Amino acid sequence: MTDTGPVVVQIGETFETFYAREYRALVALTYVLSGSRSVAEDLAQDAMASTYRQWSRVSAMDSPTGYLRRTAANLAASAVRRRMAEAKALLRLSSQRTLLPEMDAPDEQFWAAVRRLPARQGQAIALRYVYDCSLAEVADAMQISEGAVKAHLFRGRQSISEALGLATDPTTAGEVAS
């Protein structure tokens, strides 16, 4: 799918290296969860800044990427923070920065349906497909059990399929996180 598979942070990795590797995928995550191209970068920056402030602790974690993704997903899920990021983005837009290119309509439609889901379901689906994460990685990022992730994915998948009129393979739906 993408080049953003499971990442193992090397011991002693600098934040700069971490940032360079994670940033773009992080923007993709915040983009699909916030639905705003102008806000996505700010949310990703906020998540990066939060990680940086605690880098000495985060870098010693088993999965710094999980912390980063969780932070970004939570930021994107918070309506208040999204509004603040939007306000900041509006200020910034008066300058030169270019917006992210728009996605195709069906893809945009899919992520819009994800955003209409309950926050945890949307986060689970976004982490699962944007990062191509395994169940365990999603569970680590969301700090919940794999069973809970499975439930979120299953319900989210059902809701989106109904909304978009997609046919789902029951066996696949049941093993969505195999």
Next chain:
Amino acid sequence: MSTADVDQFEARAQQAARSAHSSVRGIDMTGLAAPSRGASLRTPSRALLLAAACVVLLLVAGTLLTRNVFSHDEGVPAFQPQPLPGSQPFTPKLQPSVGYRIPAQHLASPDDPGLTVVKFDSIPAGGLVAMRVRSYANGDQPNLVSAVAADNRLKVLSQGSDHGRRRAGDQAGRHAGARHHGERLVLPRLRQPRASSSTRPGGPRSTCSTTRVPGTCSPEAPSVTRRSAKLQPIVDGAAATWHW
């Protein structure tokens, strides 16, 4: 994830994810402006808290020191203040009238600055009343003392200000020795009024008599009424009975 049994949802989701990644491919990698790791964001707030704590400590210490050093009122002898049982209306004989009510349940401390102790013969249950002269409308202690002295039912025994303390010393201080023997507030008879001791600055010459127990100060000079004419009503006062 298995690709063999990809259904429509899976295909759509994977395509949407690819599209999302494509859309961010060209973004800038600049823009993270975070403070250096050495400069913790919490440092300034901690310093501010520490400074604020120091200021508060200094203020508290200064207040305690000031209170201990400067507000020790030795002009008022120790007593056991007790709240009055209720508001005590008092109608003096002064013209114009000087009236006030002594608030109930209000204790005065002997350490209170500006405390004037007067005797109310008309209050049977009370005796002495400690009254804060500050509550006097004009804060005019000499006038108040004069006004009280003009009423033969009242007696000024002590007052908190230096000026008043000196005057109180003229009366009560003359029997300082008696103060330590339980009769400290009883004024001795002044057989002959002396200008240096019994004449109150700005007030009438008074003599104290022991014909009433405890004695009362009777004004002799008519200027009392002129002075009392300037008085404003006393509307309140921190007061406490002082059992004789």
